[in-house]
Amino acid sequence: MSGTATTSSEPAGAAVTARRRSSGWRRWRGYVYVLPALVFYLTFAVFPAFHTAYLSLFDWDGVSLGVWVGLSNYAEVFSDPMLYGAVLHALVLVIFFSWIPIIIGLLMTGLLSRHRRRGMTLFRLLLFLPQVVPLVAVGVTWRWMYQQDGVVNQAFRLIGLDGITRAWLGDFDLALYAVGIIGTWAMSGLCMMLFLTGVQKVDTDLYEAARLDGAGPVHEFVSVTLPQLRGEIAVAMTVTTVAALASFDIVYVTTNGGPGNQTTVPGLLVYRLAFTEGQVGLAAAVAVVLAALILAIVYVINRLARSAE
């Protein structure tokens, strides 16, 4: 009651300030909404990242007082031949985690998207399933399948290829590829899902026009679907490349870097340094170098995707 009375009798100047204040509030109001998420993001993502970079400047075992060593951990990182091998392995994994799944995803999209069929949801669900299973469970299962008497070898024996059966994860030349195939299996569903979703937003007029011009399924795919999916392909490539370069769980569970050092990846080395060898500073330095490498590669991918537009 008193409120209405005041408003009506308020001088014009006060109303202006109130409006100005409220417009300032409006501008900031958006930030209040994101504040909870922002706090979590800063606390659990941004701060730990900077803290890792900070730790990389120390010689620290994780228990006693750390000693400031400046950039000498980085000097050690770049002189370690183990790390070069690990980075090389991670780059090979990029082919299996990223390129092959994208190709498979595109093929599946080409097959599934042209016509509406019954049971599409079921197909999509089945193909997306590997994404839902935790990678550790995936690793344990594949380790079992790759055994001397595992399902993979049983299948080979069934079709008469007894000669090539082996304990795949223990083979010096093939273990890395065997690990890579697990990644292919896990990532293909994700790529296909992204592309199928992308295809749905493509204007059907484009397909109709292409068909009127006499384009076959292949031509239609190459000249309509593929260019329209550029954005999705860039996203898929970014996500899967990061997964390959930062891979840890699959390798840790299946081979733990073996046989010899044939399947070591940088993530595994970070883990070993920090948790078993008690060289937290050096581990942090490897992690920072790995993050920089990933950022650089992701930057290149996104530049390529943009310039192609």
Add this chain to the structure above:
Amino acid sequence: MADQRAIRGVNRPLRRMGAGACALVVGAALAACAPGGSANDEDEDSQPEGPVSTEVPDEDITLTLAFTDGPEMVEELTAAFEEEYPQITIEEQYTQFSDYVQSLRLNMTSDSAPDIAQYAVVMKELVANGEIMDLGGYRDAYGWDEKFPTVSMDQLTSDESGKVYGTGNLYGVPAGLSLTGLYYNKELAEQAGITEPPTTLEELEQALAQAQDAGLTPISVGALDTGGIHLWAALINTVMPVENYRDWVNGVEGGTMTSDDAVAATTMFTDWAEAGYFNEGANGTGQEDTTTEFINGESVFLINGNWAAGQIAEEMGDNAGFFLMPGQDNSAEPIGSGFSVAYTMSSRTEHPEAAAAFLDFMASEQAAQVISDGGFLPVNTEAVPEQEGVLAEVDSGYQSAVENERINQFPDFAAPAMLDELTSGIQSLIAGQMEPAAFLESIQNVRDSYHEQ
């Protein structure tokens, strides 16, 4: 004590905030915000100096016990202990092995550190930081030298840097012991013409060749994880003088693994691999899977530890046997590789007497029964009823090794990075990708660089 605890509690968050602040302004007062360093210096007085008491206070006490091996066994152990000491309650803190090892550093340096914790290799740094109680006083007061096997207690001693073992202060007591050796399938052995378990290394080599001639897989080695290491270590233990091996694994200055006898033992290992004595795909097969293979009659011998004995006895009954890696000649007592599930006391505990009583309880008859049922070899061997079959053979191998003090620490105890280096190196040996001498040099480097740090 209580005051210091309070001070430390305040200090900690401040230090952490400081760390955050100087992450942004690098260069400002760096020494002040170095990570870690919740060093236990202030707590030096909690280390018992002079005589300690075996008297357990009458008041109600709650102890926490952090551990990773044998949750069911530990539950029964604590129950038996609480029956003996009704005023003490033990809260069990179980963590899975890999998580346990990872979290141990943080856990033991926190304000809520457990009073008792299962020993793990990472304890080295905690010992150096004064977080683990030196048990010397209790050793004398309780007469542990009489109660626990010397060889197992030696494995739990170290100097104050935590890097050199087998000497200095006692930081834990053994509860259940483990030991590796060779299992064999009696039916298959007979089929290959092997009538007696080999008593010398030469006889073993002969038996492996016989098994191969009979068209059988001579020995299962699970080199995807630790099986290869166990076999290699068994050969090293047999060929190398005990003192030399212990100097190496314990971190004694000058300890070396590049000697001629080490090369000879490693060459024997690679010769076996090359001759095709190992299961096909040894590098891609884990220890547990080799045990299954062995149980299914796919190999004549198996390298594994006492932890597999229960499963093997159950599945194979009288058809399975066990022996330690035989010595070079008949007169040489065999040597086993082994370690113990051991418990340590935090130097932060407020109830050292109660915790010591629990450690002492590990040598009791009640504990022996529980530990034996849990699949480990109890320290108090007299308290356990005679086993049968392969279990009895494991027991007798263990007893002879204990009596003759011929149990050697697992080789990965030489340095924190050793396990990974050994696993990958031995896989390379099996695949013929590495020469024995190069392998030994690589593991020697890991050890040396650890001690240089």
